[in-house]
Amino acid sequence: MKEDFTAAKGWLERIGELPIAHPVAVMNVCGGHERSLTQLGLRGVLPPNVKLISGPGCPVCVCPEEDLADAIALALTGDVTLVAFGDMLRVPINAAKGEVRSLAEARAKGADIRPISAPQEAVALAASNPARPVVFFAAGFETTTAPVAAMLAQGVPENLSVLLAARLTWPAVDMLLASGDAALDALIAPGHVAAVMGASEWGFIPERYHLPVAVAGFSANSLLAALYSVLRQKLAGKPFLDNCYAELVAPEGNLRAQALLAEVMEVTDANWRGIGVVPRSGFALRGEWKRFDARARFEFSALPRRRAGEMPPGCDCAAVVLGKKQPDQCRLYGTACTPQNPVGPCMVSDEGACHIWWQGGTRAAA
Structure with a gap:
């Protein structure tokens, strides 16, 4: 069903009426938000003093290079079937000249690597091939990690292993703001992550950093409502957490999904590609589920x-x-870097800002 832009037009008019005399930089944390903003052409219709900045909300972009290298090596040298979400297959690593640079290249050399779109596909594949090890390279944020936890809690075949490269979103934002060089005036928080973990998780932004924040969905209406909210907060000098996606996001989030995550996984310090170790930002299998860890x-x-x-x-x-x-x-x-020949991970995923901008028609460096 096509989106009704009547309400969105009203939000645009309200934004246009705000007395924004100085530049305001608003980070949209989520890669899905960046995709919606670009596809809808919202940057081109906002007041010139409103600057939208993409943030760390692309799990493919921040997946550690060493985890990708391990997945490639295992697929090439082990007698296994490796499955991963489709975007991961094309992410390049820093291989020496002439060496395999991605899972897609390893597949071309004969490795048994298959793209999947949901954890249950990995379960079905392992169940149908009980004599063959199947390794699920599970990279993602909370939205895709909760189903992985549910998959394990429900029971999986003994020949299925998980190579986990999952991350929590908010600690990277916290680290960025704590660094003091973020140059941000407000943030729009990811609706799909908040649907799992709760809108309240983003309350640290106004409480600790005195910056406006609003949770948004992916429609023009929700995004513009969130943008109007943070701009008004900025002008009033009274930052708070606003939920502009209340139809799907509760303050406490999905308690069942959170319980499964806590049951199956523990939170650890974790590396983010090109960024470094972010404290308490990763997941690792715990307890009885450690035996499904591919690294073990x-x-x-x-x-x-x-x-x-x-x-x-x-x-x-x-x-x-x-x-x-x-x-x-x-x-x-x-x-040197295009979707057909990506050098960096941001040009691979449909949540990567570079790929999104290219698809949106920006074809040359500034």
Whole structure:
């Protein structure tokens, strides 16, 4: 069903009436928000003093390079079937010249690698091939990690293992704001993550950093309502947490999903590609589910790599993820790095800002 833009037009008019005399930088944390904002062309219709900045909401972009390298090595050298969400197959690692750079390239060399769209596909594949090890390379944020926890809690075949590269969203935002060089005036929090973890999780932003924040969905109406809210908060000098996606997001979130996460996984310090270790931002299997950890079941050989753990030379994906550069300010954007030949992870996923901007028609570096 097509979106009714009548309400959105009203929000745009209200935003246009606000007395915004100075530039206001608003970060949309979620990659899905960036996609909606770009596809809807909202940057082009907002007041010139309102600057929208993409944030760290792309799990493909921040997946540690070493986890990708381990997945590639296991698929190439182990007698296993490796499954992963589709976007992960094309993410490049910093391999030496002539070496395999991605899961897609490993697949082309004969590795048994298959894209899936839901955890239950991994379960079905393992159940139908009981004599063959199946490894689920599970990268993602809370929205996709909760179903992985549910999958394990419900019971899985003994030949299924999980190579977990899951992350919590809010700690990266907390680290960015705590650094003091974020140059942000307000934030729009991710609706799908808040639907799982609760809108209240984002209350630390006004409480600790005195910045406006609003949870938003993915429609023009919800995004513009959230933008109007944070702009009004900024002008009034009274920041608070607003929920502009109340039809799907409760203050406490999905308690059953949170209980499954807490039952199956524990929160750990975790590395983010190009950013470094973010405290208490990752998940690891706990208790009886540790036996399904691929790292406990398999030996991992090291691939020949350069600049291990870093972004490729010249790639500004880390700066884009942290909102310090816009995609077209990257030195490689639209030249060496395109969706057909991605150098950095932000050009791969449909939640990666560089890929979104390219698809939206921005084809050259600024």
